[in-house]
Amino acid sequence: MRYAQLVMGPAGSGKSTYCSAMQKHAQTAKRTVHVVNLDPAAEYFDYQPTVDVRDLIHLDDAMEDEELRFGPNGGLVFCIEYLMKNMSWLEEQLGEGDDDYFLFDCPGQIELYTHMDAMKNIVDALQALNFRMCGVFLVDSSFMVEGSKFISGTMAALSVMVNISIPHVNVLTKMDLLNAESRNQLER
Numbered sequence: 081m082r083y084a085q086l087v088m089g090p091a092g093s094g095k096s097t098y099c100s101a102m103q104k105h106a107q108t109a110k111r112t113v114h115v116v117n118l119d120p121a122a123e124y125f126d127y128q129p130t131v132d133v134r135d136l137i138h139l140d141d142a143m144e145d146e147e148l149r150f151g152p153n154g155g156l157v158f159c160i161e162y163l164m165k166n167m168s169w170l171e172e173q174l175g176e177g178d179d180d181y182f183l184f185d186c187p188g189q190i191e192l193y194t195h196m197d198a199m200k201n202i203v204d205a206l207q208a209l210n211f212r213m214c215g216v217f218l219v220d221s222s223f224m225v226e227g228s229k230f231i232s233g234t235m236a237a238l239s240v241m242v243n244i245s246i247p248h249v250n251v252l253t254k255m256d257l258l259n260a261e262s263r264n265q266l267e268r
């Protein structure tokens with residue numbers, strides 16, 4: 081059995097920062113946590129990925145292809161579907177270790193989780209590879225303070241939980257950026 085967190089959330093919500101912090105935290109506890117970059121458009125992260133989907137396909141490959149001519153959104157969906165069709169590549173990259181712990185740093189395009197099958201299919205394929213998975217959905221806390229945004233954030237989280245159908249934890253990120261009044265408002 082292997083274990084994994086699927087780290088999801090809107091663009092800029094802090095997924096890569098979370099993965100990096102968790103990896104460092106594990107190192108401090110003398111444990112090894114592998115991070116897998118599943119974002120074909122990633123430009124910067126400060127962890128050492130064990131697997132990087134950009135070695136298989138990069139967003140630019142889809143956008144610069146003369147026949148495909150995708151924009152950034154269509155291109156990203158194409159890349160994730162391409163990964164799905166090449167799961168054997170991911171399987172090989174992940175190796176066969178037992179008891180390994182992985183963090184999958186996902187792309188920030190929320191429709192991949194809320195109403196498309198792409199990410200759900202990848203989760204199903206990973207579960208077939210003996211992964212026990214948990215979804216971690218990150219939301220920037222500053223987008224949760226106003227009532228309307230709070231509803232939007234919680235509905236997005238609920239939609240992801242139902243669509244992906246694995247144990248699910250929501251994480252409010254960037255709490256350090258909230259002032260006391262906003263924290264109280266969020267608490268209420």
Ligand SMILES: Nc1nc2c(ncn2[C@@H]2O[C@H](COP(=O)(O)OP(=O)(O)OP(=O)(O)O)[C@@H](O)[C@H]2O)c(=O)[nH]1
Nearest residue numbers: 090091092093094095096097188253254255256257
């Ligand atoms: N102050 C503060 N900044 C944070 C926190 N988490 C992330 N950030 C910052 O927010 C920005 C976006 O963080 P990322 O980790 O790149 O977010 P992401 O979800 O991986 O972004 P995409 O891959 O573009 O979707 C970076 O400048 C981070 O340094 C946090 O808890 N506190």
